[in-house]
Amino acid sequence: MAESKGVVKGEADKIIDMHVHVVGNGSGGTGCWIRSSFWRGPMQSFMCRHIGLSVKALKGDLDRLFVEKLLEWVRDSSLDAAVILAHEQVYHEDGALMKGKGTTYVPNDFVLDLADRHEEFLPAVSIHPARKDALEELDRCLERGAVMMKCLPNCQNIDCNDRRYTKFWERMAEAGLPLLAHTGGEHTVQVVRAEFANPETMTLPLECGVNLIAAHAATKSGLFDPQYFPRLVRLMERFENLYFDNSAFNTPFRASVLKACLQPGVVERAVHGSDYPVPIFGHWAWLRGSVDWKTFRELERNPNVLERDYQLKRAMGFPAESFTRINQLLRGVKR
Numbered sequence: 001m002a003e004s005k006g007v008v009k010g011e012a013d014k015i016i017d018m019h020v021h022v023v024g025n026g027s028g029g030t031g032c033w034i035r036s037s038f039w040r041g042p043m044q045s046f047m048c049r050h051i052g053l054s055v056k057a058l059k060g061d062l063d064r065l066f067v068e069k070l071l072e073w074v075r076d077s078s079l080d081a082a083v084i085l086a087h088e089q090v091y092h093e094d095g096a097l098m099k100g101k102g103t104t105y106v107p108n109d110f111v112l113d114l115a116d117r118h119e120e121f122l123p124a125v126s127i128h129p130a131r132k133d134a135l136e137e138l139d140r141c142l143e144r145g146a147v148m149m150k151c152l153p154n155c156q157n158i159d160c161n162d163r164r165y166t167k168f169w170e171r172m173a174e175a176g177l178p179l180l181a182h183t184g185g186e187h188t189v190q191v192v193r194a195e196f197a198n199p200e201t202m203t204l205p206l207e208c209g210v211n212l213i214a215a216h217a218a219t220k221s222g223l224f225d226p227q228y229f230p231r232l233v234r235l236m237e238r239f240e241n242l243y244f245d246n247s248a249f250n251t252p253f254r255a256s257v258l259k260a261c262l263q264p265g266v267v268e269r270a271v272h273g274s275d276y277p278v279p280i281f282g283h284w285a286w287l288r289g290s291v292d293w294k295t296f297r298e299l300e301r302n303p304n305v306l307e308r309d310y311q312l313k314r315a316m317g318f319p320a321e322s323f324t325r326i327n328q329l330l331r332g333v334k335r
Contacts, residue, residue, distance in 0.1 A: 014080035019273025028063030088126035103189035153196035173209035183218035185225030247273035
């Protein structure tokens with residue numbers, strides 16, 4: 001059951017899922033695209049079914065159907081809003097488009113337009129800093145109300161420590177735009193530079209003053225991925241502007257560091273994200289003893305995957321502050 005939204009909340013008290021993907025196939029003229037492959041095709045089909053869509057949506061009116069279902073889940077949940085993420089294309093270091101690379105593309109204007117139409121959505125844009133027009137696009141998105149930026153360094157070929165990007169990070173810091181950067185393993189979209197999953201490759205934006213959120217807490221996505229979480233903890237000791245999200249912690253491997261995430265000195269940097277539409281199951285939390293059988297069974301019956309993830313995170317021990325802390329970081333949110 002979703003919690004009541006009848007209580008009037010201040011902006012800083014809003015419960016926000018700050019890691020929600022939107023995807024599309026361009027059927028609505030959005031410019032979105034998605035590529036399938038031998039093994040990603042079945043995964044994409046499974047994700048569709050998991051969030052309540054027919055597999056036919058992948059080749060049908062996906063742009064509209066995906067957004068309608070997401071709105072339904074947000075409105076019928078305890079969440080006050082969801083940060084929806086654009087997804088940049090892959091570029092070479094010289095700013096040229098890396099043709100044929102990338103699993104999906106979600107233009108900035110798609111999420112900005114959605115946020116203009118729906119108060120439940122907050123827009124996070126995605127800009128490769130090597131683009132020739134990167135600073136111009138950043139200013140344009142700031143003007144249109146971007147609250148955060150998202151990048152996947154290992155999938156989009158972004159060496160965040162490249163000094164050529166210094167002005168870009170400084171402009172973000174000046175504007176108060178936080179960066180949500182993928183860290184740790186990745187198996188949903190194509191990886192181009194696996195070594196950029198290491199959070200230590202992201203110290204330059206931190207040094208420039210950007211509030212950086214390490215998506216997935218630099219954890220393993222697959223069995224054989226490196227475990228970068230200890231390096232993330234050491235970085236948090238150096239940088240007060242470094243945070244992490246608990247997105248995809250209801251998948252098989254990421255929450256293996258749950259107890260460490262809840263320790264003093266670490267949990268104060270946690271923010272809440274689901275990684276929707278990545279599948280959300282409580283089995284892993286129950287098997288690890290993070291939730292009891294009764295709680296697991298009750299939450300697993302809830303078809304609203306956003307609410308299920310939120311309630312599982314609460315039951316796993318994440319404190320109330322972790323579900324509202326993102327309000328302190330998002331650009332344009334009243335404190």
